[in-house]
Amino acid sequence: MSDSFALAAFLARWSAGIRHDLAASDSETLPLSALLALADAEDQRRWDALDLGYADPRGAPWLREAIARRHAGLAADDVLCCAGAQEAAACLMGALLTPDDHAVVVLPLYQPSEQAVTARCAATGVPLADDGAWTLDLDRLAAALRPNTKLVLANFPNSPTGASLPRAALDALVALCRRRGLWLVIDEVYRETDTAPPPAVVEVYERGISVDGLSKGFGLPGLRVGWIACRDRALLARTLAVKSGLSSCLSSASEVLAHVALRNSEPILARTREIGRRNRARLDALLAQHSGLFAPDGAHNLAFAFPRYRGGDAEAFAADLARNAGLLILPAALWRSPLGRVPVDHLRISLGHARVASALEVFDAHLAEVPGSRIQPAPCPV
């Protein structure tokens, strides 16, 4: 299998000529001045007196405490901060997996996380069912377990499908993992843009590990602040040892800004969700207008939609859009995995940015040129 990151390669290939971006998965960001304007006196003092020496390698205690407060029963020492969720997942896999282990990976999965597993041990993919609801088949997952299976890794709410794990399914998955003593690692970076997420796995399972960060719903990927929340402090110490080979501490400026963001999560998330909600309504209307080309998208995430493309080769369609309309949309094939089948007839369309509104107008105009795209009015009864 190639080690290259298909999504990054696709973006690198097309970004130069792109005028309309419908590929992003983060949300509308805030300028530094707007974020700082939300700082209370304590954070403003931290910012004004910013210490630029090496900082606590686990993340500042007050930042970890603010993260821990998001989860019932967690304390600052149950949190390890990393340079983004991507580094968090990679370090965790480095701390958990050895060549003698086996892992079960729920597909589709963010490719760097999948590769953090497959670089270390044998893995079996369990694809979400393409059944309209992207159901996780627990029997299939149970059948994939081996005597040496150490963990299950999944991304819920899922990218690119937008699938959420309903509470009952989460409970059943936890029960299965508990019976087998497995770690259950869930990348939860799209929780904040889900309209009805289940609890974080760290809250419902003693071996549940939540990977999260500020890149997506908070719209702050430039801060590079992600984290692992987990009740096993010995595992966090081993993860820290792996992380120390990559980065010694977070950026001190990012720590203060992340703390401001977490203390003001309500207004920040209300703003990004409202943008996502409006864009979802616009996109749903567009998809309905072009039902010859697209099935309606049943997902309820506000970061992106994932409609089925009915026009044939979705990858070629996305390439044509990039080349001829300067419009970037991600074909599902970018999530292809050697571990199992992922859907290739869908497109991931971003919803989280204000610029999506005008990009959707361009998309609509382009689609109007495609024969058979628009719904035909029903003939008038005589």
Ligand SMILES: Cc1ncc(COP(=O)(O)O)c(C=O)c1O
């Ligand atoms: C599922 C998933 N996990 C992790 C990441 C990486 O997040 P971060 O920018 O915080 O490293 C992404 C980014 O697209 C993602 O889609």
